[in-house]
Amino acid sequence: MYLASLGKLALGSRLKALSDHFYAAADEVYRALDAPIESRWLPVLRHLWDEGPKTVTEVAQAIGQTHSAVSQLTDRLARAGMVRRQRDPADGRRTVLALTGKAHAALAGLGPIWCAVQRGVSTSLEAHADHLLEAIAACERALQARPVVAAILAEHEAIKATPLEIVPYAPALRGHFYRLNAQWLERHFRIEAIDRAVLGDPERHILQPGGAIFFARLGTEVIGTCALLQESPGVFELTKMGVDETFRGLGAGKRLLEACIAEFHHRGGQTLFLESNSRLQTALRMYEKAGFAMQPSVRPGSHYERADVYMVYRPEAPPRQP
Structure with a gap:
């Protein structure tokens, strides 16, 4: 229900x-x-x-x-x-x-x-x-x-007064990486085999190959995550972004995206891409504002059944017209 x-x-x-x-x-x-x-x-x-x-x-x-x-x-x-x-x-x-x-x-x-x-x-x-x-x-x-x-207004005041932090991966945060992404996938699609593998062992599949994982933290609550996966030397995928829907509207997704892009530049990356789904219009608009350009077809050899959108980071590219 x-x-x-x-x-x-x-x-x-x-x-x-x-x-x-x-x-x-x-x-x-x-x-x-x-x-x-x-x-x-x-x-x-x-x-x-x-x-x-x-x-x-x-x-x-x-x-x-x-x-x-x-x-x-x-x-x-x-x-x-x-x-x-x-x-x-x-x-x-x-x-x-x-x-x-x-x-x-x-x-x-x-x-x-x-x-x-x-x-x-x-x-x-x-x-x-x-x-x-x-x-x-x-x-x-x-x-x-x-x-x-009165209780709701007091909590709203507390939330607004709490700074949103973007922090790097730590072993203690591993469970949140799975939780946030699984919550999002189960709500909109389903957890595919590749998702289960990556979410279950992010150190092996993301960090060891040269990637990075970031978390959005509001006080003591971890409310979002996003990963930068190195596919090959200089080529990175923006992946596994999930924000707890209870905390939408605080800018966590935008801050996580900025952190991954900054890390991409810090590592001297040459190509940054992402795969998504055309149903996720709010996310696609956020990606376009950050400099991702829509590609004419899905990415060759895509790992995801749900992916029907392929975008490449080109900060100089104009946003797609609605």
Whole structure:
């Protein structure tokens, strides 16, 4: 599932998809059993049924929705004849929401359906249902103690204040070379046999033949990597660039590319090339801005099944027209 691959970044989207699934399931059950209710009405109706007349603000606070959302839902419920607005008998200055006789009659007959819903959810989800409820409760408590917006903004401030470093290969970083590239390959293509060999032993396949590997590091986190592979004397391939998608937009790819090009010049290289794929338009534009020129065909004897782009470093060459 695509959203699952985004981890915490798509938490809200995954919860919404799950919520929509349960809403739709409940509505299908209500329709099948001729129940005069909609799933999205339940929180407001049930709260008023259990607690009696309440203001919009009180209902919103009780069910964890915004004042605006409850007010809009109240309008729908009023049109459906389920809720009415009335003066609070105890305080004429307040307007409260109260169930109509129609709503009381409808809710009074829903006991068997609600019992079936609870049992059906337990049957479908088994122990996951209880675990999910416990996790939701824990999340609600945590969000009350530590509001998520403030936490996110504080982390953003910390990320922006942390310098991005480009560092050379060290044995302790070997696992990151595999991780970052495997993450990228599995997301967009697949890990080919040549990838597995190079990523599994970069010292033998890249460093010993005269190449170099660089890493982008943000504080203690290694967020990107790129390699310069010497194919033959003076001929180098820019290869194995991968940036953790969580940290895109910080310029790590550009900095890694610059480091590899600088190393190419430092070693007196004569030819620098790369192979890529036409689907990766953002990366191709970055390569062109750095001085790589698109070649008319794939590289003869290419090692990669996915490669349909061949570029050669020519800093004087004009960028390709879109």
